[in-house]
Amino acid sequence: MTVIIQRIVLSVLTVLVLSSASARAAEKFTTIYSARVMSQSLPWIAQEAGLFKKYNLDHTLVFVASSGIVTAALLGGDPDMTLTGGVGNVNAYIRGSTDVVFVGGVKNVMTQTLIAGGNIKKPEDVKGKKIGVSRIGSNTHYFSIQALRRFNMEPGRDFSFIQTGGDPETFAALVGGGIDVACLTPPTDARAIAEGYHYLIYGPDLKIPYVATSFVTKRSTIAKRPQAIGDFMRTMAEAAKLMHTDREFVYKVLGKYLRIMDRKILDAAYNAEIKALEPRFVIKSDALQAILDEVSQIDARAKKVKPQELVDTRYLDEMEKSGFFDQLWAKK
Secondary structure, three states, rough: OHHHHHHHHHHHHHHHHHHHHHHHEEEEEEEEEEOOOHHOOOOHHHHHHHHHHHOOEEEEEEEEEOHHHHHHHOOOOOEEEEEEEOHHHHHHHHOOOOOOOEEEEEEEEEEOEEOOOOOOOOOHHHHOEEEEOOOOHHHHHHHHHHHHOOOOOOOOOOOOEEEEOOHHHHHEEEEEHHEEEEEEEHHHHHHHHHHOOOOEEEEEHHHEEEEEEEEEEEHHHHHHHHHHHHHHHHHHHHHHHHHHHHHHHHHHHHHHHHHHHHHHHHHHHHHHHHHHHHOOOOOHHHHHHHHHHHHHHOOHHHOOOOOOHHOOOOOHHHHOOOOHHEEEEEEE
């Protein structure tokens, strides 16, 4: 009888220990993202594939438009990680917030496009027109300036910007006549083309270097939560593998979160965007340098900053050296 009681007690203790370990392992983790676009869909993919649960992360995803506002939220102490464009973070670093750090790159070139309808047929026709962008200081804003400079046009002098809040809102403003030209990102650009609009400037052809989508956190957060950040990056690495290898699953996710079901639109967006996405989250120096060069025109302090100062590759290095990346991509 004593042996039976001991076994029962042991079983109960085992269950309690395992339950306690499980509870401790579920780390609360918050990510802020800045655009409802394909390149920032990795957390959606991870959620739908059950990857956060696999890595014991109790994950919360929050949308905040524009990298500048996301950076402010990061410095305010709310999120553990951000998924956003680079300019807001670079600006913060240059102004003294050196706690900001890039830990992974998703897209190192710009893939936005300028789209219009009616009689606006070529870039020169943009003169005197209103261009819709998500926010001043956002990727769409930066792309519009860089693309139109190739045609000797400058904001304020030749065209103006209207802030909409995001890609879906920019598309709605174009359809509603509130803007003349829309700067859009896949898959919203493909949706506009399907609705009868046309490209003025097709961004992927320009191959403009720029940290368009990246994982950014704080050095202090890494110091406090190194394991949680590592678990998150491995989660995102698995989501990236799905992004690159399981098109049908990606379409289901994009359909759910962006409410786009048209196969032709999804095909066009995926085919254009996937070529620009980094499967192993490489952060390219020329993409960061492009932002530093742009910022240096209004803040000379940017000239003294080197791209490597902004980056911490410890998690990418660990996934390479441990064989995690190789094992992940070796799986069918």
